[in-house]
Structures are given as structure tokens and as C-alpha cells.
Amino acid sequence: xxxxxxxxxxxxxxxxxxxxxxxAGAVVRSDRFGPGGRRAIKQVAGVDxxxxxxxxxxxxxxxxxxxxxxxxxxxxxxERPTTFPYVPGLLSFREVPALLEALRQLPTMPDLILCDGHxxxxxxxxxxxxxxxxWLDVPTIGVAKSRLTGSHDEPGxxxxxxxxxxxxxxVRPGExxxxxLRTRERVKPVYxxxxxxxxxxxxxxxxLRCATRYRLPEPTRLADKLSKVHRTGS
DNA sequence: GCGACAG
DNA sequence: ATCTTGTCGC
Numbered sequence: 001x002x003x004x005x006x007x008x009x010x011x012x013x014x015x016x017x018x019x020x021x022x023x024a025g026a027v028v029r030s031d032r033f034g035p036g037g038r039r040a041i042k043q044v045a046g047v048d049x050x051x052x053x054x055x056x057x058x059x060x061x062x063x064x065x066x067x068x069x070x071x072x073x074x075x076x077x078x079e080r081p082t083t084f085p086y087v088p089g090l091l092s093f094r095e096v097p098a099l100l101e102a103l104r105q106l107p108t109m110p111d112l113i114l115c116d117g118h119x120x121x122x123x124x125x126x127x128x129x130x131x132x133x134x135w136l137d138v139p140t141i142g143v144a145k146s147r148l149t150g151s152h153d154e155p156g157x158x159x160x161x162x163x164x165x166x167x168x169x170x171v172r173p174g175e176x177x178x179x180x181l182r183t184r185e186r187v188k189p190v191y192x193x194x195x196x197x198x199x200x201x202x203x204x205x206x207x208l209r210c211a212t213r214y215r216l217p218e219p220t221r222l223a224d225k226l227s228k229v230h231r232t233g234s
Numbered sequence: 235g236c237g238a239c240a241g
Numbered sequence: 242a243t244c245t246t247g248t249c250g251c
Contacts, residue, residue, distance in 0.1 A: 086242070087239095088238080146241090147238095
């Protein structure tokens with residue numbers, strides 16, 4: 001096998017997996033906000049994508065909000081051809097390129113990004129949130145709606161209740177990969193895991209802080225809504 | 235070999 | 242993810 005380019009998105013599945021293994025070790029899983037590593041979070045962004053034309057077009061959306069006020073300050077929506085198929089475990093190669101194009105159109109880079117998908121809770125510990133965060137060197141959190149890997153018990157029924165997502169057989173079995181968090185009473189929980197430059201504990205705290213009255217935290221919920229806005233409205 | 239499998 | 246209508250409940 002040839003050496004996988006350290007910065008390319010059009011890789012074969014085999015090379016994409018090799019790249020994930022090579023970059024996983026560079027992900028920082030402790031709190032390092034801002035240039036100095038301890039700046040306050042004043043801006044938080046949510047990102048998500050949707051597909052159109054039977055999957056041939058990918059639409060990336062980013063919504064910027066103030067923190068902790070959660071007032072929307074910027075909204076970006078871009079479209080481009082889909083270039084990578086959906087392959088479990090390789091989601092970042094399909095969505096990150098479009099997300100980067102949308103994020104670079106923001107007037108300023110956010111202090112934190114909430115992603116729709118897993119971060120550390122990934123077969124090779126390199127989910128979409130890790131990949132995007134490492135690429136931009138910005139703190140990121142993975143907030144997924146369903147499980148990709150690992151096992152867990154059912155969290156309590158109250159808002160804020162959690163259950164740990166634990167690794168199955170493989171390297172470090174039983175390792176804590178993320179948290180299954182109940183963001184609203186009696187609603188299906190979400191899976192929270194660290195992306196880049198953040199600890200799991202802080203990821204859970206911030207996700208909960210952004211989850212005001214819906215199952216999904218505001219940044220991600222609004223980005224999801226924006227990505228599905230068809231051309232006609234404004 | 236047989237399932238599982240983010241969006 | 243997307244394809245799809247109405248409907249039950251707070």
C-alpha cells in the first residue's frame with residue numbers, strides 16, 4: 001500500500017482507514033480552549049449536512065451562536081457535489097470537506113463546534129468531530145443521535161441523566177468512549193463524545209448547557225434545520 | 235462465517 | 242441521510 005496523503009479527501013476506503021489510525025493519536029482529549037488553551041467560550045457553532053438530488057448534492061450548514069446566551073449571529077449554507085459514499089466509520093470523508101467550505105465563510109472562527117455525529121466514540125477513535133476539530137485545530141464535540149460502536153445501559157429518565165458508552169472487545173475493552181445523555185425527560189438520549197481539545201466531562205456539561213428545550217442541543221438542531229431549508233424561503 | 239453499522 | 246401523510250399528544 002502506498003503512503004496515504006495526510007491531507008486528501010478522495011481516498012480509497014483502505015487509505016482512509018489508514019489515515020484515521022495515523023491521525024487518531026494527534027487528537028487532544030483535554031480542555032484546551034482558545035490560543036492560550038484556556039480562553040472562555042464566547043462563540044459556539046453547530047454544523048450538519050443534508051443531501052439532495054438523490055444524494056448527488058451535499059448541503060452543509062453552519063449556525064453560529066453566542067455562548068452562553070445562544071443567540072444566533074451567523075448562518076451559512078453551501079452546496080457542492082457529493083464526492084464520497086456513506087461508509088460506516090468513514091463519515092468524515094463524506095461530510096467534512098463541505099463543512100470546511102461553509103465554516104471558512106464565517107466572519108470569525110468559533111471557540112467551539114458541535115457536530116452531528118461521533119467524535120472519540122468511533123471504531124478507531126477518530127469520528128467526524130475529531131477529524132474536523134484536528135483539521136481546524138478548534139475544540140469540537142460529537143453529538144450523535146444513534147450508536148456506532150460500544151455498549152451501554154439505559155440512562156435515567158431525567159434531563160441530565162447519563163450512562164457511559166463503553167468499548168467492546170479490541171484494544172482497551174471497557175474503555176469509556178462517551179456518554180449517553182438524556183437531554184430532555186423521557187426522550188431518546190443522544191451520544192456525546194469528545195472531538196478535539198476537550199474532555200468528555202466538559203463535552204457533556206457544554207452539550208447539556210446548549211440543550212434548552214429540545215432533544216438536540218441548539219447549535220446542532222438549528223444547523224440541521226438550516227441544511228434542510230429548500231431554495232424558496234429566506 | 236455471521237451480524238453491526240454515525241449520517 | 243432520503244423517500245413520504247396524517248395523526249396523537251402536550
